[in-house]
Amino acid sequence: MAHNSSAGRSNGAIALPERAPNRIAPDENVHVFWLNGMGCEGCSISFAGASNPAMEQFQWGTLPGIPKVILHHPMFSEHSGDAFTEPYRQAAAGRLGAPYIVVLDGSVPDDEALPSAEGYFSAMGAGGISSHTGSDRPDRVTEWLYRLAPGALATMAMGTCASWGGIPAAAGNITGSMSLMDFLGGNYRSSWNIPVINVPGCAPVGDNFTETLAGLLHWAAGIGPPPEFDELGRPAWQFGETVHRHCPKAGYYEEGVFAEAPGDNMCLVEIGCWGPVVQCNIVERGAVNHMGGCMVAGGACIGCTMPGFPDKYAPFHKPPPGSAISGGISKVYGGAIRRLRRMSMKTGNREPLWDNADEVPSAWAGAVGPRSGTDRFAAYFYKKLQYNGTVHHGNRYKKQPLPKSRDILTQKGIDHTQSVDVLRERSLPREEI
Amino acid sequence: MAYRLETPREGGGLSGTRQVNFDPVVRVAGALALHTTIDHDRGEVVDASVLGTLFRGYETILQGRDARDAIFIASRICGVCGSSHAATAANAIEMAFDIQAPPMAVAARNLLLATECLYSHAHHLFVLAGPDYSEPVVKATNPELWARAEGTLARGVATHGYERISDIMTGLTRVSGELYAEALYMTRIAREGYVIIGGKYPHPQTTVPGGISSLIDTSDMNIYMLRVVKFFDYGRKVAAVWDDIIDFFYEANPRYREVGARAPNLIDNGHFDDPWAYDALYENASRWGEARWATPGAVVDGRLVTTDLQRLHGGTEEFVDHSFYENWSGGGASGDTSLSANHAWNKETIPAPGSPSSSKYSWCTAARWDRHAMEGGGYARLWITSVANKSPHRMFCEPTGSGMRFSIPQASLPATELEWRVPQSWGALERNRANAYSLVHTALISYDLVLMCLDLLRKGEGRISTEFRIPKDSREGMGLGGSPRGLVNHHMTMDKGQIESYQVVTHSTFSASPRDGSGQPGPIEQAVIGTPLLSAPGDESYIDVLRAVRSFDPCMPCATQ
Numbered sequence: 001m002a003h004n005s006s007a008g009r010s011n012g013a014i015a016l017p018e019r020a021p022n023r024i025a026p027d028e029n030v031h032v033f034w035l036n037g038m039g040c041e042g043c044s045i046s047f048a049g050a051s052n053p054a055m056e057q058f059q060w061g062t063l064p065g066i067p068k069v070i071l072h073h074p075m076f077s078e079h080s081g082d083a084f085t086e087p088y089r090q091a092a093a094g095r096l097g098a099p100y101i102v103v104l105d106g107s108v109p110d111d112e113a114l115p116s117a118e119g120y121f122s123a124m125g126a127g128g129i130s131s132h133t134g135s136d137r138p139d140r141v142t143e144w145l146y147r148l149a150p151g152a153l154a155t156m157a158m159g160t161c162a163s164w165g166g167i168p169a170a171a172g173n174i175t176g177s178m179s180l181m182d183f184l185g186g187n188y189r190s191s192w193n194i195p196v197i198n199v200p201g202c203a204p205v206g207d208n209f210t211e212t213l214a215g216l217l218h219w220a221a222g223i224g225p226p227p228e229f230d231e232l233g234r235p236a237w238q239f240g241e242t243v244h245r246h247c248p249k250a251g252y253y254e255e256g257v258f259a260e261a262p263g264d265n266m267c268l269v270e271i272g273c274w275g276p277v278v279q280c281n282i283v284e285r286g287a288v289n290h291m292g293g294c295m296v297a298g299g300a301c302i303g304c305t306m307p308g309f310p311d312k313y314a315p316f317h318k319p320p321p322g323s324a325i326s327g328g329i330s331k332v333y334g335g336a337i338r339r340l341r342r343m344s345m346k347t348g349n350r351e352p353l354w355d356n357a358d359e360v361p362s363a364w365a366g367a368v369g370p371r372s373g374t375d376r377f378a379a380y381f382y383k384k385l386q387y388n389g390t391v392h393h394g395n396r397y398k399k400q401p402l403p404k405s406r407d408i409l410t411q412k413g414i415d416h417t418q419s420v421d422v423l424r425e426r427s428l429p430r431e432e433i
Numbered sequence: 434m435a436y437r438l439e440t441p442r443e444g445g446g447l448s449g450t451r452q453v454n455f456d457p458v459v460r461v462a463g464a465l466a467l468h469t470t471i472d473h474d475r476g477e478v479v480d481a482s483v484l485g486t487l488f489r490g491y492e493t494i495l496q497g498r499d500a501r502d503a504i505f506i507a508s509r510i511c512g513v514c515g516s517s518h519a520a521t522a523a524n525a526i527e528m529a530f531d532i533q534a535p536p537m538a539v540a541a542r543n544l545l546l547a548t549e550c551l552y553s554h555a556h557h558l559f560v561l562a563g564p565d566y567s568e569p570v571v572k573a574t575n576p577e578l579w580a581r582a583e584g585t586l587a588r589g590v591a592t593h594g595y596e597r598i599s600d601i602m603t604g605l606t607r608v609s610g611e612l613y614a615e616a617l618y619m620t621r622i623a624r625e626g627y628v629i630i631g632g633k634y635p636h637p638q639t640t641v642p643g644g645i646s647s648l649i650d651t652s653d654m655n656i657y658m659l660r661v662v663k664f665f666d667y668g669r670k671v672a673a674v675w676d677d678i679i680d681f682f683y684e685a686n687p688r689y690r691e692v693g694a695r696a697p698n699l700i701d702n703g704h705f706d707d708p709w710a711y712d713a714l715y716e717n718a719s720r721w722g723e724a725r726w727a728t729p730g731a732v733v734d735g736r737l738v739t740t741d742l743q744r745l746h747g748g749t750e751e752f753v754d755h756s757f758y759e760n761w762s763g764g765g766a767s768g769d770t771s772l773s774a775n776h777a778w779n780k781e782t783i784p785a786p787g788s789p790s791s792s793k794y795s796w797c798t799a800a801r802w803d804r805h806a807m808e809g810g811g812y813a814r815l816w817i818t819s820v821a822n823k824s825p826h827r828m829f830c831e832p833t834g835s836g837m838r839f840s841i842p843q844a845s846l847p848a849t850e851l852e853w854r855v856p857q858s859w860g861a862l863e864r865n866r867a868n869a870y871s872l873v874h875t876a877l878i879s880y881d882l883v884l885m886c887l888d889l890l891r892k893g894e895g896r897i898s899t900e901f902r903i904p905k906d907s908r909e910g911m912g913l914g915g916s917p918r919g920l921v922n923h924h925m926t927m928d929k930g931q932i933e934s935y936q937v938v939t940h941s942t943f944s945a946s947p948r949d950g951s952g953q954p955g956p957i958e959q960a961v962i963g964t965p966l967l968s969a970p971g972d973e974s975y976i977d978v979l980r981a982v983r984s985f986d987p988c989m990p991c992a993t994q
Contacts, residue, residue: 121489138466
């Protein structure tokens with residue numbers, strides 16, 4: 001059931017069927033078989049850092065309506081060796097007797113093409129996957145994947161390496177690495193008829209993954225709505241917009257103000273930020289517990305959620321080519337907008353009382369005193385426009401008497417001028433907004 | 434050599450010599466397998482091979498790239514210690530570019546590195562290693578120990594709140610235990626602080642050549658401090674929990690000192706540069722190395738032999754006799770003839786994925802220092818800093834020559850003094866204890882760094898990056914950094930800003946290494962060989978072997994890039 005979702009999204013989103021082909025019973029557990037391919041463990045660390053929901057909540061079975069997860073994970077499981085790989089083996093042989101999800105982090109090496117039958121770049125376990133032969137031959141992750149994926153409820157690529165190949169598949173690699181979609185092929189469907197689900201990011205926001213897993217399980221249990229995915233299998237609600245649209249620094253771009261050096265608080269495009277053309281949600285979701293996020297902290301976006309990462313976004317510390325045009329236009333257009341806005345702020349930064357009294361009772365350095373003629377003139381026209389065709393309640397201020405207890409310390413004769421005037425010495429240069 | 438292609442599997446009881454493979458070893462960071470030969474009659478492990486079962490080729494992927502990009506590429510070598518690789522790559526670039534990050538940037542990088550330790554030590558102690566000492570594991574492997582634990586009062590009850598040792602063991606239970614869940618929660622608290630400056634974790638997005646691209650203000654420090662302070666109480670608790678567990682095991686059976694035991698051969702680069710001593714110049718590395726808040730050094734057979742960063746760097750070699758690589762022809766990229774042909778600067782990465790055999794069995798190279806098999810770790814950092822007694826900065830942490838005293842300020846619990854002492858024996862439990870105290874150490878360093886950042890703000894020294902030009906000639910750069918698990922070395926040669934060679938050696942390239950050319954096993958192999966089987970007869974989990982491996986806190990993405 002494909003449909004175009006709300007305006008503003010550049011791509012259509014594809015929802016899974018409203019009713020899942022099967023249904024997980026309320027007391028049924030779902031196994032998650034995690035595999036590490038050509039990864040760095042960062043995806044597992046992101047998974048452990050998620051809190052919406054958290055890794056352990058799946059395992060506790062304390063998420064209402066979401067089946068309890070039996071997690072088989074090289075970083076978190078109880079048993080090592082054969083005791084660990086035995087359930088994987090059962091699932092690969094179709095003997096598990098329970099629904100399972102396969103999660104891969106890391107890309108997939110071209111191990112199946114190696115001249116040596118027993119060579120590998122990425123292996124887990126030994127002894128043969130479909131039958132336990134007693135050999136020490138390492139079990140390639142590639143073999144685990146092609147044996148486990150067809151029988152899975154769903155197959156999920158966690159992170160950019162598994163989703164798009166990532167750094168192990170970058171120029172100069174000698175392992176022939178590729179993404180899970182590349183490896184399984186464009187026709188792959190899980191046993192529930194779902195193509196590969198991709199939750200990209202290097203490392204991904206942990207919540208993006210756990211939220212997708214929770215949504216999938218909620219749907220599989222016959223309760224939640226069908227999750228929507230875009231044409232590349234990304235959760236559409238997470239990756240349907242550019243990161244720039246929700247960036248806290250996007251307003252600087254709009255006003256044509258750009259950082260010139262790392263640490264400047266303005267739009268980072270000119271020091272190498274690709275945010276305007278990168279699909280990611282880290283700035284509004286935050287990195288951990290809704291805190292942080294690349295540009296929130298001041299880091300330029302290098303496109304780590306995108307299929308072209310890293311090579312299509314490198315060299316990183318250079319402005320993207322398109323920014324010469326868009327940034328240039330923004331400087332002219334945005335610069336004009338910014339000046340107009342600063343004019344508006346001059347009146348907005350004053351209590352109406354200060355207008356009436358014609359003074360600002362602030363000893364802070366830089367506070368403006370009486371308004372200049374130009375400011376009064378601009379304010380007059382601003383108000384004309386603001387109240388055109390509507391009530392001008394602000395006019396009533398002119399009849400408002402000044403409060404009698406203004407400047408109470410002077411009225412009472414309390415001496416408050418003896419303190420050292422530290423403010424003048426400490427008056428710091430402050431950049432204009 | 435334990436590695437054999439066909440494993441003889443004997444039925445029935447556990448007697449005689451058996452080949453036992455742990456593939457994979459779970460609850461460590463990354464792809465690690467252990468193949469052992471266990472002699473049940475002698476009741477100990479007689480042979481062991483550690484296999485790194487992953488190779489991605491970062492060193493070759495980095496070649497030919499813009500040198501500035503090394504930070505964001507190399508950071509992704511490891512997602513457990515990504516901050517360390519980013520910072521170390523930045524140091525290598527800054528040395529090659531001849532630029533220096535301003536004090537605030539050095540302080541902020543230190544703060545990120547220290548916070549990474551907070552999350553990482555908690556993760557290791559309770560998510561990875563802790564379950565080995567938990568109720569279900571102890572009940573299954575040593576029922577007599579569980580009975581004893583139920584009858585043993587915990588000395589640290591006032592600090593951690595657990596009345597009996599058995600209560601602590603219940604808390605350590607994987608997934609359901611309180612200490613397990615609390616550790617996961619605390620790792621998130623540490624990351625919340627981290628991402629305020631780093632943007633995200635792992636793989637920070639704000640480490641750039643010449644500084645940091647995050648504006649540090651008092652709001653950041655407010656958020657950061659609130660989180661760091663939580664680690665005061667937590668650090669007290671973690672140290673008390675591990676002291677109680679370890680003392681319990683020793684009192685129950687002194688042979689637990691032999692689990693994972695080996696001669697203390699430790700190496701560390703030190704950690705946390707002094708912002709005013711660090712100048713990114715190799716010729717001054719001995720000086721700024723010793724000015725680090727945690728001191729660089731090498732301990733051989735329990736004796737500190739050097740604290741000289743240049744000597745540590747110069748003596749580091751890599752051997753591939755038992756690794757899936759071909760030997761490289763001499764000379765090497767740096768052309769520096771004063772260094773060994775096996776020095777990282779002269780090394781070339783030539784992978785050869787072949788059939789595993791007793792001669793080639795791991796993707797990890799055999800890193801050695803002065804031809805010794807050294808182990809790196811948070812515990813090595815604590816040990817070396819303690820015995821070197823050279824750290825110039827001692828606001829909350831006072832090395833004594835035989836240990837380190839910590840003055841933990843008041844939080845919810847009152848201010849306390851804690852002391853870690855260099856242990857009499859060196860094995861799995863002492864590594865864990867030292868890592869627990871490392872959590873305290875890095876919590877205090879984090880707090881100290883927050884205070885330093887605030888002080889720099891007070892003085893108006895908030896500048897956080899440096900302008901630079903890409904050099905038009907041929908250069909070398911080196912980052913000798915640290916991570917929660919110990920040293921991280923990056924070596925880069927570049928021409929006109931383009932990387933010619935990039936070599937990485939880390940703590941786990943040392944710890945998880947296979948045998949070297951002379952047949953000397955790697956540190957984990959040494960520690961597993963000789964580990965006694967102390968669990969109940971018939972226990973096929975061989976829990977003490979796994980305790981030995983996990984105590985190293987190995988990190989395989991760091992070990993095999």
